[in-house]
Each structure stands twice: as C-alpha cells, then as structure tokens.
Amino acid sequence: MLAQFNVIHIVQALIAGIFTWLMTALGASAIFLTKDINRKFLDVMLGFAAGVMAAAIYWSMLAPAMEIAIKRNITPWIPVAIGFLAGGIFLRILDRILPHLQLENPIEKAEGLKTSWQRTTLLILAMALHNLPEGLALGVAFGAIVAGDSSSTLPAAIALTIGIGIQDIPEGMAIAMPLRREGFSRFKSFWYGQLSGIVEPIGAVIGAAAVIFTTSLLPYALAFAAGAMFFIVIEEIIPESQRGGHGDLATMGTIAGFVLMMILDVAFGSY
Secondary structure (H helix, E strand, O other): OHHHHHHHHHHHHHHHHHHHHHHHHHHHHHHHOOOOOOHHHHHHHHHHHHHHHHHHHHHHHHHHHHHHHHHOOOOOHHHHHHHHHHHHHHHHHHHHHOOEOOOOOOHHHOEOOOOOOOHHHHHHHHHHHHHHHHHHHHHHHHHHHHHOOOOOOHHHHHHHHHHHHHHHHHHHHHHHHHHHHOOOOHHHHHHHHHHHHHHHHHHHHHHHHHHHHOHHHHHHHHHHHHHHHHHHHHHHHHHHHHOOOOHHHHHHHHHHHHHHHHHHHHHHOOO
16 A cells, blocks of 8 residues: 555656646747747746746755754754755766757857767757756655655645746747757757656656655755756856846846745645
C-alpha cells in the first residue's frame, strides 16, 4: 500500500512536468501568429519568469526545507546551506560541460565543451539547461508530500507547478522566435522551441523518485533544487532580461512575478 502511495506521487510529478512542458509549447506556438516578438515585451516576460523562480526558491523550497529540518531535530541551516551550495555547484559544472549558446549570441560565444554542433542544437540545450532545475524542483515538491509536513502538501506542489508553468511561456517564445528570424519554418521553430521543455517531466520523475526512496535527504533535496534554480536565475535569466535595453521594465516584471508566485505559495501552502 505504501509503495502504491509513493508511485502516485511520482505519477503526479510526471503530470506536473508534462503540464510545464505543454506551457513551454504554448509559448513556442506564438510563432504561428507572428514572426517576431517585441523585445520590450520579451524583456518584461523574462523578468517575470525570473521573479516567479526567485519566489519559488524561498517559499516552495528553502522554507519547507528548514521546517522539515527543525521537525527532524536538525539544525535548519545545515541541510539548507549544504543542499543550496551543492545545487549551485552542480549547475555550474553542467554549465561548463554542456555545449550551449545563449540567445542573441554568435556561435563563437558558445559555452561548455567545444563542439561542431549547429546553432539550433546549442540554443535548445541552453533552454534545456534552464528547464532541468525546474523539473527537479517539481519532482522534489511532489515527492516531499510523503513526509507529511504542513508545508509539503499537494496544493503547495500544484501552486509551484502553476507558477513554473506560467513562466515557461516566455521561455518557449524566447527559443522559437530567434529560430524563426534565422530562417527556420514556423513548424520547425515551434518544434525546437517546445523540445527544450522535454527535460521537465524527466527531471520531475527523477526528483520525485530520489526524494521518495531516500526521505532522509528531503531537506537537502529541496535546498539542492533551490540552489540549481538560483544559479539559472542569476546566471542566465536576469542578465538576458536586462540585455535588450529595457532594464527598468524587466525589473518591474521580476517584482510582479515574485509577488504572483508568493501569493500562489501562501494561498495554497500553509503559511
């Protein structure tokens, strides 16, 4: 019976990952309506995505990690600090190894190991790198339900899913639009745009399974997901939102995204 209960949470995490993948596809589908997108709007939406992720880092991951540690008679900052640093270091290593290319950059500025891969592949890998921590965060959130803590509930996990799904829309746009400008067909631009989100259901299943079958690592896992997401927010999303010359608007978008995710977490969580 317990094993069946655990499988249910893994399936829930998979469904959540598929939902966020579909939201990425929704953003990419804007390519069927227009060939390009206003840079000001994109900067605001990228800032919004950064705000959503920043709020989720604390309200959905770090705060529950500390609460769980306290209930287990563990000094709360220890698992949070260790997990957070480990998540950031993991993404830093992945960023150094995985070949990828940031939006608007020439292929000469590709990051990671040197490769002969095409620009399209490198752009998709860059967005996949963004989405992996989100998938892990979803999985950990649903897997954490087995702990039975007041902050690790199904409504809280659903709130995180909604927040990440909303901010995945501009990410889908951000990969499809540049491909269209480079001469790809609308369908190919859409296809590659949505493909970047496929890592989210994969990461969600991995995150949920890891937490469920090693519950003692739960506070560390929550902080690990937070650290990985924090790396992406600071390293990639915020700089990209500021690059187009609309920094003030992008910052306001970040604030709006933070507030929305905070409301979702507080409304659906147990704060």
